[in-house]
Amino acid sequence: MAVSQQGKSAALEVSLAKIPEEGLAFQAEVSAAYLRLPEVAEVEFPVPVLVRGLLTKVGEQAYFHGVTSGTLAVLCSRCLEVVQSPFSMEMRVIYFPPSAHVQIDGEDGVDADEELDLYSHDGMTLDLRPPVHDIVALALPIQPLCRPDCLGLCQVCGENRNAVACACDAAGDLRFASLQQLRFPKTS
């Protein structure tokens, strides 16, 4: 039942005229490349990003309430194992007509609990790509961990300490041994 949108350049664009009064169920799968996500080293999207939800229209404003989900493959920042990190982000988006003057800044009365994201449509078409791009960018981990207590790589022998209990820490001999081999030039 997965809908492949490969090759369609306008997978996340919806004509306003096609949104009926009762709303329009929307679903599309897009690639990370299509979303033009920022290039982040060591982050891959092994499966397409799925966007689904309901589009509605009131007057000149359009709304999208839905979910963007997918999977990130990232390297654990400590042990360098690949971590499959599924994400599912709720989206509530308002599209204003191009002429609208949106009063959102300048006042600190904006309710932070209202997690509505504001975008504009061009009068004919709304584009879900900008809000989907923004929400997926939020899902990118800054310092991914395979698990919160990942032990990382041993600094001495390089073993993954989650998998191997190496003896390096207990003794610490190797580190001292290599320190003792350092030769400092004699200055006097």
Ligand SMILES: [Zn+2]
């Ligand atoms: Zn790890």
Ligand SMILES: [Zn+2]
């Ligand atoms: Zn070790």
